[in-house]
Amino acid sequence: MIDEKEIGKFFEKLLENSKHFIKSEFKLELTHSDYKLISDLDWNKLCNEKNWCKNKEGKYNIEENPHMAYVRIEKDFFISTLFHELFGHGLYAEYSKVHGINKDEKKENYSNLGVFTFNEIEKVTNKPEDSFDKWQFMNNEGFACWVESILCEKNNYINLWLCKARLLKIQYEQFFKCYERFKEVEVNEGKAGVMKKLGFPGF
Secondary structure, eight states: OOOHHHHHHHHHHHHHHHHHHHHHHHOOOOSSEEEEEEOHHHHHHHHHHHTOOTTSSEEEETTSSSEEEEEETTSTTHHHHHIIIIIIIHHHHHHOHHHHOOTTSOGGGTTTOTTTTHHHHHHHOSSGGGHHHHHHHHHHHHHHHHHHHHHHHHTTOHHHHHHHHHHHHHHOHHHHHHHHHHHHHHHHHHHHHHHHHTTOTTO
């Protein structure tokens, strides 16, 4: 039996540490995102109601107010998932200029924006009409994985991330390649370089 109260206290401490790091490193705060711990039973019910994929360990839902990061607490990587869904997707949704771009805007307004630029994605996408969604997806997931790895390290869960990263490389290669690209930019241009490419305020 999972003690939800104790789990809640544990998560609150992780959140406190993570919020402090995000504010000190990036000068950003989540203002429109929250999280919910969810059992596998309730997750399956939610997926049936909303027609979501049941195989995921969590989901960030921008259709709720506030946006809600669901975290499955019975999974091995639930700590890492919290960082990915709440801080990774949350910061991206609330602040990234890439996320705020409308598909109907003139392409020149965003053609070179992103760690993966739209021009770059357009060249390698088989169907031009899919380029915009793929551009958004790769930047969104790449950023979420990148933030997840950073917060795992800052909260002394780097081994958890390394274990998950090995699985990602095998099972979800596209996600891992997105992360690798973000890490490459960080090495060459620093964390600020990543944020600048995604159009975060203050960079």
